[in-house]
Amino acid sequence: MRKRRMLGHSLDRCSADWLNELPSRPVCFETHDQLCSNAAYMFHARKQLVDYNCYPDDKNTDYVLLKNATVAWTKYWHDSLKKTGKSLLLCQIFGKHRLNRLEKEIVTALLLEQLGLLDFRSINCQTMIEILALSLDKTITVLRSVSEESRLLRSGLISYSDPDEDLKERELIIDPYLVDTIVFDRKKETRGLPVHCEEDLEQYICRFTLIARKKMCEFQSCFLRGHGDLKDMYKRSRAMDRFHCSLLQTLQVNRQWRLSKIQRHMNSSCEWLIFLILLGKERGYIEADDELFTGHGLAAAVADDLTGYHQNLKQFQTNGFLVKNEYIQPCGGPDPLIMDNPEDLKEVEFELTDSSLAKLELLKKTKKRKYSHFSVRKAVHKLDQVVLTPEVRKSLEMVFAQIKRKNQLLVDWGLGKVMPYGRGVTLLFSGPPGTGKTATAEAIAGELNTSLLVADYSRIQNCLVGQTEKNIVRVFQEARVQESVLLWDEADAMFFDRNQASRSWEVRDVNVLLQEIERFEGICILTTNRSVHLDKALERRMSLKLTFPMPDKNIRLQIWRKLLPKNLPLAKECSLERLSSHELSGGEIKNVVLNAARLALSRNNDKIHMVEFTEVITLEKSGKLRHQQRRTAGFCSGVSHKKIQENN
Incomplete structure (x- = not known):
């Protein structure tokens, strides 16, 4: 008797729409709102059966009333779906995937949960069984309908948020497009994109x-x-x-x-x-x-x-x-x-x-890629503008012979068959700062009418695991795309002996560098200002090792002549013989010429006198000028701050 009073109290409390106004005959749902609200009544009636654990008892009037209401709402909803036909998009989707009665209820229950019309924060397979409130013999059918091989999963209408859980514990999720269908009350599915051309x-x-x-x-x-x-x-x-x-x-x-x-x-x-x-x-x-x-x-x-x-x-x-x-x-x-x-x-x-x-009738994008770990610049110098020792110039002639007559070397002479990789030209330029290593690299690019791609290791290096290796690969890829001469300036920062590495990621970086050099078929130039212990594997990959020594007096004289334009106003007392007697590198001579001209201008002179050259050379040798350059950027061009520090 107590149980009946509890049930009667529940029926009185929730007996508004879904119980007192039982539908008489099916109708055509005009909106998705109507379809969903009636489905909510159906599931609410079923929930009452589950919540109060009602047992079949034909003498229990309340139970019979509740059971009849559940059956009536279920029949009404499904019959109304049939009568609606294809006038609503959700019904069209049901028909497109040929869903049966049970599958339609599963999809609708998940939709109601997303719309907040069911008292569940999430629905797993076990919860779905409770919502549907079917007989025990239908439980396996429900699980089969939401399994991996089911029509609902294969169609993509539903999925799992945790597929590794046991089937009954897996949370079910609905296609967001179906939720949008209800929210925006779409009448039909648009075919194609709204475009005209x-x-x-x-x-x-x-x-x-x-x-x-x-x-x-x-x-x-x-x-x-x-x-x-x-x-x-x-x-x-x-x-x-x-x-x-x-x-x-x-x-x-x-x-x-x-x-x-x-x-x-x-x-x-x-x-x-x-x-x-x-x-x-x-x-x-x-x-x-x-x-x-x-x-x-x-x-x-x-x-x-x-x-x-x-x-x-x-x-x-x-x-x-x-x-x-x-x-x-x-x-x-x-x-x-x-x-x-x-x-x-x-x-x-x-x-x-x-x-x-x-x-597609598209042109290659002209927009420059926004890579930050290298720079590409047009080569403006040729080899005849660079003063080189006879040994270096002779070695570079072999490089140009391979590049310009590549097909003859690899195809006609058959070397390509026995050398499937390592067919590029890898050069190591070593020597003190200002001896022409970078200028020679640019001159090589200029001689081949291509650009110079300069890799910046300070930007290539990345604290994220694996990102440095990816940046290295992209540098070589871009050099292939641009057909550029690839320059690794101050290469000792990266191309060191792996036996001296203290961290595992340093070894990985060198491994990737060696691998990419092996595959690269263009010209790769490594420069260093000091004698370094390169990795043995890298030593084997070097086509040529060129040393750029400090220039002797004869080389210095040639450099002075190339760096002094014909229209530069020099006083008669200026002697190239005297100027070339000072032991300066090519980079330092460049600085002296530029700064002597600046000094003459600051004194309102019409010509550059020997006294200006002497003063600037004295400052260049003593290092005072370089110290001043570090404090006032831009006074002297041609030597980077980092190189100035190394010189000191």
Whole structure:
């Protein structure tokens, strides 16, 4: 009797809409609000049965009333869904995926939970069984309907936030698009993107590229670092899927578009998505050196699990569809040493080929990449402007012979077959500061009509694990792309003997440097101001080691003549013989010429007299001028502050 009074009290308390106003016949739901509110009544009635643990007792009037209300609301809701047909988008989605009665209830329950219409903060499989309040023989059916092989999971309508838990404990999450469908009361699913011409696709590809980057970050957090939230990754995945579907629908209608023609040749959605991400790179939506555009980033962005990730990495091998058919390529062109090694592929940066850009009628971006760890400058000097010793000049003639007659050396003479790698030219320039090492490197670039790429180790080095190695790889990749002469100034900061390394990351940095030098087929120049113990493996990779000594009097005389322009007003007493007798390096002579001219101007002289040269040479030798330069930047050009400190 007490139990009946408790039940009667409950029915009185919650007997407003869902109990006193039982539906009589099904209707066509006009809005998603109506569909959801009636579903809430149905689940509320079922919850009452579970909360009060009602036992079948036909003599219990309250129980019979509650049971009849539950049956009535369930029948009414499903019959109304049938009558609604396809007038609501949610009903269209139910029909598209051919969901049965139970699957429709599961999806709707998860929607109500997201909308705050059910008293649950989250729903796992066990909670779903309680919400549905089905008989015991239906429990296994419910679990089967939310398992990995179920229609709901395969369609992407629902997913798990914790797939490693036991099935009954797994939290269920709903496709965010379905929640938006209810909130915005969409009547039908839009087919394709709202565009009128192919150029209008640009804003959507931009948005897609940004979503892909977020998806990559979520994948790394969830599967590689183990502390991410699968809910967020699922949202990014569904957003990418919806964009992909809408874009395909748009391209199917506009088959004459250039992008549509390329899409029809793709074998899989994975290939197509990778192509679109790299198209976003070409359009400049994200910085070109972003991790998204590496093999690892691309594979992660289009993967849903680790198995898919490792499968996606195979797309970047030489026999992968995109690489084999010249849709994409590593930056700087294919490298046969790495193109089939999955671990190396993770670090390689990719881009669209010229062939792909031609098909899209796009030109290579003229926007300069915003790399911060190197600088590229146009070479303005030639070798005839640099004074070199006969030994150095003779060695450089061999370098030019290899570069300019590369095909004859490697193909006609057959050396390329027996030397598949290590075919570049690696030079070591050593000697005191100001002896012409950097000027010679620039002159080599000028002689080959290319640019000089100067690597800045102070910016390449990064405290984040693995980032320094990535920066090193990007330097070599960019040197290939630009076809630049690569200069590592003050190379002793990086190319030291690994046996002298005190930290593990220092060894890794040198390993990557050696590996990249082995693969680099251009000219790589290392300069150092002092005698250093290079790694033995690096010693073997050196094509030539050139020493730049302090110039003798004859060399100094040539330097003075080259650095004194014909129209420079010199007094008659100025003697090049006397000037060249002073033991100065080429860099110091450059400073003396410039500062003697400045001194003459400060005295309002029409000519530069020997006294100005003498005063400046005295200051240069004594170091007073260099000390003043450190205090007042910009007085003397040609020697960096760091080199000045080394001179002192």
